Amino acid sequence: MPDSFEQLSDWVERTAQKAQPERVQWCDGSEQEWEGLKQEMLKTGHLHTLNPETFPECYLHRSHPDDVARVEHLTYICTPRQEEAGPNNRWMPPQEAHERFETLFAGCMKGRTLYVIPYCMGPLQSPWSQLGVEITDSPYVVANMRLMTRMDPVILKRIHAGENFVRGEHSVGNLNPEQRYILHFPQENLIQSIGSGYGGNALLSKKCHSLRIASWQARQEGWMAEHMLIVGVQPPDGETYYLAAAFPSACGKTNLSMLVPPETFRGWKVWTVGDDIAWLHIGADGRLWAVNPEAGYFGVVPGTNAKTNPNAYQMIHRQTIYTNVAVTAENEPWWEGLPQGQPVVDWQGRPYQATHGPAAHPNSRFTTRSRLNPAWSPHSEDPQGVPISAILFGGRRPHLVPLVLESKNWIHGVLMGCGLASETTAAASGKTGVVRRDPMAMLPFCGYHFGDYWTHWLSMQDRATRLPRIFQVNWFRQDRNGRYLWPGYGENLRVIQWILERCKGTVPARETPVGYLPEFECDLNLGNLDVPPEALQELFFIDAEAWKREYDDLGNFFSEYSPRVPAALQEQLAAIRREL
Numbered sequence: 131m132p133d134s135f136e137q138l139s140d141w142v143e144r145t146a147q148k149a150q151p152e153r154v155q156w157c158d159g160s161e162q163e164w165e166g167l168k169q170e171m172l173k174t175g176h177l178h179t180l181n182p183e184t185f186p187e188c189y190l191h192r193s194h195p196d197d198v199a200r201v202e203h204l205t206y207i208c209t210p211r212q213e214e215a216g217p218n219n220r221w222m223p224p225q226e227a228h229e230r231f232e233t234l235f236a237g238c239m240k241g242r243t244l245y246v247i248p249y250c251m252g253p254l255q256s257p258w259s260q261l262g263v264e265i266t267d268s269p270y271v272v273a274n275m276r277l278m279t280r281m282d283p284v285i286l287k288r289i290h291a292g293e294n295f296v297r298g299e300h301s302v303g304n305l306n307p308e309q310r311y312i313l314h315f316p317q318e319n320l321i322q323s324i325g326s327g328y329g330g331n332a333l334l335s336k337k338c339h340s341l342r343i344a345s346w347q348a349r350q351e352g353w354m355a356e357h358m359l360i361v362g363v364q365p366p367d368g369e370t371y372y373l374a375a376a377f378p379s380a381c382g383k384t385n386l387s388m389l390v391p392p393e394t395f396r397g398w399k400v401w402t403v404g405d406d407i408a409w410l411h412i413g414a415d416g417r418l419w420a421v422n423p424e425a426g427y428f429g430v431v432p433g434t435n436a437k438t439n440p441n442a443y444q445m446i447h448r449q450t451i452y453t454n455v456a457v458t459a460e461n462e463p464w465w466e467g468l469p470q471g472q473p474v475v476d477w478q479g480r481p482y483q484a485t486h487g488p489a490a491h492p493n494s495r496f497t498t499r500s501r502l503n504p505a506w507s508p509h510s511e512d513p514q515g516v517p518i519s520a521i522l523f524g525g526r527r528p529h530l531v532p533l534v535l536e537s538k539n540w541i542h543g544v545l546m547g548c549g550l551a552s553e554t555t556a557a558a559s560g561k562t563g564v565v566r567r568d569p570m571a572m573l574p575f576c577g578y579h580f581g582d583y584w585t586h587w588l589s590m591q592d593r594a595t596r597l598p599r600i601f602q603v604n605w606f607r608q609d610r611n612g613r614y615l616w617p618g619y620g621e622n623l624r625v626i627q628w629i630l631e632r633c634k635g636t637v638p639a640r641e642t643p644v645g646y647l648p649e650f651e652c653d654l655n656l657g658n659l660d661v662p663p664e665a666l667q668e669l670f671f672i673d674a675e676a677w678k679r680e681y682d683d684l685g686n687f688f689s690e691y692s693p694r695v696p697a698a699l700q701e702q703l704a705a706i707r708r709e710l
């Protein structure tokens with residue numbers, strides 16, 4: 131039985147009875163609605179105007195200083211049986227979770243407005259799109275959802291006609307981290323979130339719906355919901371190839387998705403389809419086709435400048451919401467990594483002092499509509515998505531992992547994805563810079579047992595006839611002094627070029643036990659690149675002993691997930707170890 135419009139109104143009414151808001155406002159994403167919201171938020175201090183000359187229609191939001199990132203330790207998958215959630219998730223029985231939430235939610239919206247946000251993930255016309263409705267008491271959430279999702283009056287009509295939707299109940303509560311929960315009920319199509327107003331904790335369409343709930347559905351229905359960018363790369367000869375890449379949070383997805391080709395790549399074009407999430411379905415032609423469920427970016431601000439990411443830099447000069455950046459005397463936003471300007475007010479609104487730490491929070495973010503990106507691909511609106519030629523896995527690995535490595539087949543590629551590990555970043559609360567295993571960059575986002583998830587990845591082999599090739603990349607390998615060996619950013623196109631040539635079958639490669647490497651001296655385009663030969667040697671060095679330890683460690687990691695780890699992966703791992 132699909133959810134009907136009556137069920138929607140009943141649910142909104144019941145939620146309002148519990149939360150006791152002063153008023154209820156149904157949102158449709160219109161300009162007029164935004165005008166009203168904006169005026170109110172400027173009055174209440176939820177938003178501050180930035181310099182309208184240089185940053186037209188840009189606003190600053192400061193979140194609570196204890197509420198600046200995702201909170202993995204407070205994020206739960208609530209299923210009847212713990213093994214459904216797996217050791218990769220925190221788990222709570224559904225009834226207990228509902229009870230905890232109800233207690234905190236009772237009367238939480240007193241004196242506030244309850245906003246109802248109907249939204250669509252994916253192009254409105256796409257057979258893969260999904261509807262959701264988020265209830266929230268945060269006007270900042272409404273403002274962000276307006277940029278990040280498709281909000282359109284047609285959504286209520288579709289719900290009226292019987293289309294299913296994911297329900298999200300959200301309140302910032304009292305912002306007390308002790309009373310903060312992000313709860314997922316995949317069997318109920320329901321998300322409950324309280325106590326945070328920040329990013330992935332509060333914009334429920336993003337990680338909660340499009341990854342945790344969607345990954346669960348994808349497994350039942352034979353598709354994939356992944357933490358991946360989607361990018362089109364068009365060499366001068368014309369045809370565009372699409373790649374999907376899974377990197378953990380703050381490891382370079384947004385940057386790679388809107389890369390600007392360096393000088394030597396005259397005539398090349400790069401097209402952004404998505405920067406964070408991909409929904410992958412098998413097309414009638416047996417290939418994997420990707421849709422970006424989102425319509426906007428919630429991107430990391432620090433490090434963004436005219437050199438590293440010119441497209442993003444240009445894009446965030448208008449119609450952008452900044453969260454937790456610093457401000458200059460000219461009332462312009464400022465962050466670490468900007469070569470010009472001086473912060474005078476830090477992200478917490480205090481006079482800037484270097485002794486307080488960074489001026490902008492390391493996880494400060496911009497929110498913009500993706501259409502403002504100069505590299506925006508019109509195929510972002512294609513109902514069927516774009517066909518994927520290659521999948522990339524990458525992370526921050528100071529040692530071990532070479533600049534690029536190609537898997538030998540799908541099973542080996544899946545093992546590569548399982549072996550993904552990266553230094554933790556400011557995108558989630560907790561210690562940063564610690565290498566942790568993050569299979570497929572989905573550790574915080576897979577809504578069910580990893581063992582079942584890997585089985586699902588392997589099962590794609592039986593469902594699709596022309597699966598993408600799988601590669602591993604590492605832009606973050608360091609020398610003995612902790613300096614990056616590879617310049618990264620736009621120069622990453624050199625690696626992508628090799629990947630495309632491998633997909634076309636036009637370059638050879640060197641086989642090693644851990645995968646194929648480029649014959650980098652001759653097959654990697656190094657024209658006009660200032661990287662010393664020793665650095666290149668190091669970037670591609672395979673340390674067999676260190677790889678043995680790596681695979682031992684992966685074996686230990688797998689044992690946490692046994693007996694659900696697919697035998698094919700265990701066998702692949704054992705075979706590589708033997709070869710090493």
Ligand code: GTP
Pocket residue numbers: 377378379380381382383384385386405406428429430431432433434438557605606614617618619622
């Ligand atoms: P989420 O939005 O958290 O999922 O992050 P993301 O994966 O989209 O990461 P993003 O592209 O925003 O990059 C995060 C940080 O890494 C920024 O500070 C970038 O400047 C930096 N970065 C991105 N690409 C590269 C690269 O190729 N080399 C180096 N050294 N830094 C990079």
Ligand code: SPV
Pocket residue numbers: 199200328329330331336337378379380406428557558
């Ligand atoms: C991430 O942490 O991977 C993000 C930001 O993309 S958030 O919306 O907070 O999930």
Ligand code: MN
Pocket residue numbers: 357378379380406
């Ligand atoms: Mn992300």
